Amino acid sequence: MDHQLWGLFFIVLAGFLAGGTYALWKTNRVLAVALGGCTALAVAAGVLRLGYL
Structure with a gap:
């Protein structure tokens, strides 16, 4: 998979985790707090994969 698709995957995963x-x-x-931590990690991974930071 391309690194941009991985970034998008992590952002979408973060959305599902936030809903949970x-x-x-x-x-x-x-x-819920543990899942919130996983959400923050997924957002961070997605942002770093997309190269915004």
């Missing part, structure tokens, strides 16, 4: 974080917030905050 939002859905879990009321029921299990510990897991």
Whole structure:
């Protein structure tokens, strides 16, 4: 895969993880915080792969 497609994949993955974080917030905050951390890592990986930083 091209590095730009990997970047796009990570950004899309971050969107799904953010949705899971939002859905879990009321029921299990510990897991939601962990998922939020994974979301931040996926965004960072996507941004770095796309070469914005």
